[in-house]
Each structure stands twice: as C-alpha cells, then as structure tokens.
Amino acid sequence: MAHATVIRGVETxxxxxxxxxxxGLRDSHRRxxxxxxxxxxxxxxxDRELHDLGLHRSAIDSIALEAAYGK
Incomplete structure (x- = not known):
C-alpha cells in the first residue's frame, strides 16, 4: 500500500x-x-438478492464503511 506524506512548512x-x-469538509461530505x-x-x-451476492443484511453497515472510508 502506498502512502503519501505532506509536510507543510511553518509559512503556511x-x-x-x-x-x-x-x-477536508468537501471530502468528508463526499465520503x-x-x-x-x-x-x-x-x-x-x-434477502435473496443479498444471499446471491454472498452478503448478509447484518454486514451492510460494515460494507458501506469499507466502500466509503476504506476501513
């Protein structure tokens, strides 16, 4: 996984x-x-459609979190 580091000077x-x-607000709102x-x-x-996708209704929140925030 690649990481980017932003170093800001004191003169910002x-x-x-x-x-x-x-x-940051725009990014948070978009996510x-x-x-x-x-x-x-x-x-x-x-429930049938979720089962066909291999998902359970109880996993919806965690799937959405991962999709939006990568967590």
Missing part, C-alpha cells in the same frame, strides 16, 4: 489553511454521501 498562510479546511448511498442501495435489496 491563513488562506491555505482555510482552503485545506474546506477541502458520507457514498456511505449513505451504499447503505440505501443494499437495504433496498431483498
């Missing part, structure tokens, strides 16, 4: 910090929307 300006804050969409789509399936 206020505008950069505000921009990074809002970028949450993906989580909710995954949960809603999987809950809409019947």
């Amino acid at each position: 300006g206020l505008a950069d910090r505000i921009s990074a804050f809002f970028a 949450y929307k993906m989580y909710r969409q995954t949960v809603n789509e999987l809950h809409a399936l019947t």
Whole structure:
C-alpha cells in the first residue's frame, strides 16, 4: 500500500489553511454521501438478492464503511 506524506512548512498562510479546511469538509461530505448511498442501495435489496451476492443484511453497515472510508 502506498502512502503519501505532506509536510507543510511553518509559512503556511491563513488562506491555505482555510482552503485545506474546506477541502477536508468537501471530502468528508463526499465520503458520507457514498456511505449513505451504499447503505440505501443494499437495504433496498431483498434477502435473496443479498444471499446471491454472498452478503448478509447484518454486514451492510460494515460494507458501506469499507466502500466509503476504506476501513
């Protein structure tokens, strides 16, 4: 697995910090929307359809978390 490290200097300006804050908010909102969409789509399936996919209804939340957050 690759990791990226961002090293910020002390000279990071206020505008950069505000921009990074809002970028983080956008990313969090996008991930949450993906989580909710995954949960809603999987809950809409019947038990038979979930079984055909090899899933159990109790695993929907963990599957959605992994899809949205990689956890």
